[in-house]
Amino acid sequence: MSPKAQKxxxxxxxxxGSGKSTVGVILAKMMAKDFVDTDVLIQLEEDKTLQEIVDTEGHMQLRKIEERVLLNVNHQNHIIATGGSAAYSDAAMAHLSENGIIVFLNADLPCLRSRITNYETRGLAKRPEQSFDDLFAERFALYSRYANITVDCSQLTQEQVCEKILNEISR
Known part of the structure; x- marks a missing residue:
């Protein structure tokens, strides 16, 4: 049995904007697994939206909260959609990879720009002056480092992304 099959x-x-939440729901249905969106877990725990946390406590506090929430994720047989800043935490990524295959949904900048129309109000854990291009460059290296599987999803439908993930997992 391959290491992938054991997780x-x-x-x-x-x-x-890469499609983590939407792909996650579809993939959960296709694989008969439960689904959890860690951004929703953060909002439920904090009783605030992500943007409210950024506005009142700052982007670094959102990252700390996200790390705490991720370290408490102890699910089995789940599809887990993480927040975009999950990869800033080595501890959280190590924890998630113990029982999870890490899949990087890689969408290019033009694709992301077409999907993200609320960049300034989306509740992103970014420096106040940081542009979307800078954020993309900074995070791309992190996502690439942690990924077991990378799916280039800019030109694919969500169902095609799920099929690619399923094909990669079964290898």
Whole structure:
């Protein structure tokens, strides 16, 4: 049995707009697994939106909260959609990879720009002056480092992304 087959979770990482939440729901249905979106877990725990956390406590506090929430994710047989800044935490990524295959949904900048129309109000854990291009460059290296599987999804439908993930996992 391959190491991939022994891990029961699939953990989706990538930029905001890469499709983690949407692909996660579809993939969960296709694989008969439960689904969890860690951005929703953060909002439920904090009783605030991500943007409210950034506005009142700052982007670094959002990253700390996200790390705490991720370190408490102890699911089996789940599709886990993480927030875009999950990869900033070595500890959280190590924890998620213990029982999860890390899948980087890689969308290029033009694709992400077409999907993200609320960059300034989306609740991103970014420096106030940081442009989307800078954020993309900074995070791309992190996502690439942690990924077991990378799916280039800019030109694919969400269903095609799921099929690619399933094909890679079964290898």
């Amino acid at each position: 029961s979770n699939i953990v989706l990482i990538g930029m905001p």
